[in-house]
Amino acid sequence: MNTHKKLEEVWPQMEDGIRKLKNILEGVPGESQFDSDTYMRLYTTVYDLCTQQGRHDDAIHGIYIETYHTYLRSRVLPAIQEKHDVFMLRELMKRSNHEVMNGEEIDRTLVKHVLEFFVNMDVSARGGLGYYVNDFEKAFLTDTADYYTRKASSWIQEDSCPDYMIKAEECLKREKDSVNNFLHSSTEEKLLEKVQEHLLLNNAQQLLEKEHSGCHVLLRDDKITDLNRMYRLFVNIKNGLDPITAAFKRHVTSEGTSILKQADDAMATGKKEDKAAAGMQEQAFVRRLIELHDKYYAYVTNCFKKDNLFYKALKEAFEVFCNKSVGGSSVAELFSTFSESILRKGGSSEKLSDDAIEETLDKIVTLLAYIDDKDLFAEFCRKKLARRLLFDKNSADDDHERSFLSKLKQQCGGQFTSKMEGMVTDLALARDLQTGYDEYVNNNDLTHPGTDFNVTVLTTGYWPTYKTLDLNLPTEMRQCVQAFKEFYQSKTNNKKLTYLFSPGSCSDLIVSTHQACVLMLFNDSDKLSYSEIRAQLNLTDDDVVRLLHSLSCAKYKILTKEPNTKTISKKDSFSWNVEFTDKMRRIKIPLPPVDEKKKVIEDVDKDRRFAIDASIVRIMKARKVLQYNELVTACVEQLSRMFKPDFKVIKRRIEDLIAREFLERDKDNTNTFKYLA
Template identity: 55%
Template sequence: MCTQKGPDDHTEELYKRYKKVFENYICKTVLPSLEDKHEEFMLIDLIKRWENHKLMVRWLSRFFHYLDRYFIAKKCFPTLKATGYNCFRDLVYENIKVKAKDAILVLIDKEREGGQIDRALLKNAVDIFVALGEGGSSSIMDLYEKDFEAPMLDDTSSYYSIKASKWIQEDSCPSYMVKAEECLKREKKRVSHYLHSTTEVKLLDKVQHELLTVYTSQLLEKEHTGCHVLLRDDKVEDLSRMYRLFLRVPNGLDPVSSTFKKHVTSEGTLLVKQAEDAVSSKKEEKKDVVGQHEHAFVKKLLDLHDKYLDYVNNCFIDHTLFHKSLKEAFEVFCNKDIAGTSSAEILATFCDDLLKKGGSEKSSSEAIEEMFDKVIKLLAYVNDKDLFAEFCRKKLARRLLFDKSASEDHERAILTKLKQQCGAQFTSKMEGMVTDLTLAKEHQTKFENYFSTNPKAHPRVDLSVTVLTTGFWPSYKSSDLSLPEEMAKCVESFKAYYGSNTKSRKLTWIYSLGSCHLTGKFGPKPIELIVTTYQAALLLLFNNTDSLSYSEIKAQLNLTDDDVARLLHSLSCAKYKILNKEPNNKTISSKDVFEFNSKFTDKMRRIRVPLPPIDEKKKVIEDVDKDRRYAIDASLVRIMKGRKVLGHQQLVMECVEQLGSMFKPDFKVIKKRIEDLISRDYLERDAENPNVYKYLA
């Protein structure tokens, strides 16, 4: 039939009859059967007819395989399989697609409401929409997407819109989120059971939009169960669920992180207020009580940071948005002063308490190391890191010089951590101080050995000298104290030793940092007195006389009125009255007369006579301000040297950016430093535009 020539070639007629057979069968058998059935029964019959049709197409296309190989290939007609499928699509599918779609949606909604359905039936029905797209003129998925998926997504939106509007009124925020998460899980499973895989993203987007996006603000701000309440009540599981849900929503985490930031800020600000109130109420009492409140404040701050950092790491899975919110929140209250004391000083005092002997923290080495790590994290939020460094340096100096450091290992450990966090420049001076103390011990050993070879040089007084490098240590007030003969011999003996070991090095004696052990021969019993070098020099004056006037003491010691008054007050008006004063009152005047109190006694055989401390806070702040001016000058010159010409605003912003890691420069100060650099011919203003600067080489 197909290989003959001329009028006997029936190939094309055979191809047409092949198509006619399908059309006749569909019109006479398939369509009448489907028209009588509805909903689930219609789907069952449709699937049965479709399976029969596929079987019929497969066998007939095999019988007439010759047509596919030669005739159809030559004429560019649709293949036998495509022709068979097209017949079903044009005659059955086009008539039945709306009914089939509606029947499927009814079953899906039934399952959403908790009913039992035949999932295999649904899968086979949905597969018809996909299969009939093959061989079409457009994409394979067009029929599925246009005739089934789009209406199904609209139906899903309507279904969850109704549900969400009801749940948002009736349920708490946690209950609503549980339902929303469960719905999303079920819809995802639904895709795997009977929908096409390409539908998953679109379907979940629709559900998320109706359940979460539409009601984001209402859900997060629910009066008694919203995000703020979950944070307040430590509802970790609910917060984790909130993160998982809103992570799916475009920009959905923004309001959550904003609420998180506000909550942490309010918690921290409350701690600051409580600390201020506690310090204010104790202002009239002892200073160490005030210090205890500040110490407790830092511990609460560390606990607060641990708590919310744990939230960020676990509930919010280390998301950068929440790290940023935590940082911004802590920067707000970590830079507030407490009763006039800056956060930098409070943090430095806390570290000092950890590191000194007899501090309030009685912890193991591991616990102290862990505390250091927490303090370093907190330091990252403090703007005035240079002020913290200067206070740390002052306190480190006192610990090292007065042997109050609990452990050299701990000192080096915190310096290492600070170096990693803030850079080598931050800790270089403090590292030099620790090294100085190690070298000083070696010097002391050599000094003692020096006397074994030079016995005549020994001053007959035990002497310990600590040699410090000027650049590393804080600046201290030096005075031309006139030393008594016994002490002067000690100084000369060390000068002789030091001169024999070093060349071209000048020693500057800082007597204010020294201490002495004296034996006071009082009537009742001798008592060992631990005093400062200044106090010792004053007391030794009474070895030669019983009574001295204020003016005589001042002349013999060669000190200022402030220093003399402070010394005499500590020895005659404080707890230990080693000197008697005439007149007997609590104030020191230039007309007072002092005599040795031979009747003084105490239950202890050794006592430390304290000297009223000088508040160094003002000097530290002045030193830091001075260093900041130098840092701003250096930054401005460095920027202009590289850029040559730059506008005022851009220069200021680049300077702030460069110095931001150590402190936050004041714009007014930067402007003053620019004017100063102009006056010193480092910069000049542009002749045409005064807001533009030029660098002068």
């Protein structure tokens, strides 16, 4: 049974134990370790004092803390302070079995034990890392910052950008290894941030803009390995990639602008000398843009690890020069012309394989993303597709046509390609319809017109607008039209056919339908005046002049003209040229060219007005009331996928919608608009 003890009674015994412990720690000669009896006697005494009635645990804890601190201040700290460098560390190890690091060739075990000492003190005292952070880590990080500031100051003057980055990468690796070997894991992030800050971030501008080795030079000289290292070093620094992406954007913009200027000069020269040469320059320009994009897209993918910041920089760079005119043409038009040359069989001297065609079309569609006027590209493409489908049936490949439309649809949406898809479908249906007509006339002698007659039935709205003329057809042609009308009405109900003669042609003398009608007038007359031809065909003067010029004043003079001049006059008269001959069995008589570009631009401007109107009405119908700036912003946002609407045009369309009573101005605020249901 325990008897109550008083602290003052047993204190001499405890004091002897503390004195013995100090001697052991100090390594006093002759002082032996605690034997088991002595250790248990001291342990039991302390236990009884802390658990008996009238406990002394607070007093004992106070004595322990005071004794511990007194020993550290009077014996341990002076012993450590009087030594330096490795000797100081060894003293600390002797007393606490711990080690620290000093940056020289060191005893690794010594260093590791010193740092464990700090951590264990924290665990023993309060469970955190206060001693480690406050007494070691802060000073260590400050020294690290000073060290690398000095190193950076020297290296930035002496080394090239690639050499500097190699050293920086080695330092980061070494410091990371030091964490694994010596330091607490919580130090790693803070340590690497210090190295990055003082080696890279603080010197980024000077490093990346080095005249003979900076970022621009690495891009120019295709230094893939160095660019890869640059990305690795700066990607983990907050905003560290910003100066690199800016340099990347400037470099790509500069190269693209240079290509554009060279092409602009070459096209201007080519147009003066040779139209075909100018066309080749246009093709070369697009190919150079494709090559430029391939090169720097590969950089983004490989050097910059598909980082979105670099995709954005590449996009913004290409948008700069892809929205300027080249040789008087928009890049949208040049892309459409290039696409057509790829899609036409035999249209390219390279004779591309099917895989090469698909790959090139993919690249064109990718570049299309950088063009503002996508609707202009679409309209040019639609015009060219119509020509391929209607006039060059042996040169267009249906698989490639559909593949190209599929790529465009994926990039720009279904609305972008809906008309062109309808055109391709129309041609497939028209072939089946023509086969049915041929069978119809062959099996019905009463309706056979006696002339081969091919009709391509098109859907209104899909195709470009062709000029509709009230043309007086010759008897033979009227018979053909009547036969097809009877066949078509037997197959369909409630569909009206409107004949467009301007895209038509006749063979073996390859002429347009209008040209054929002129020539057939001479089956019944040897000589006809300008006025007689105009009256019989029921055409305008402009159309008659173009037709007669192509037949009597151009390369092939199928008709003779009196007087024999190079222009058409209303006083002229025309006769069949009985002396006309040619080596070729099939001769194509072209009409004078029309300004297709002007027509396309006019059509696109008209479509844009409709699109802006529709967008404004949709927005106002949903919002009911909007201020002018909000309405314009919403309209631009809706339409920017196809084109960037001009603010002035939007303003005019708003005024027009007000006049047509779709909108009205607020009576109290003229800058606010209301939707009229």
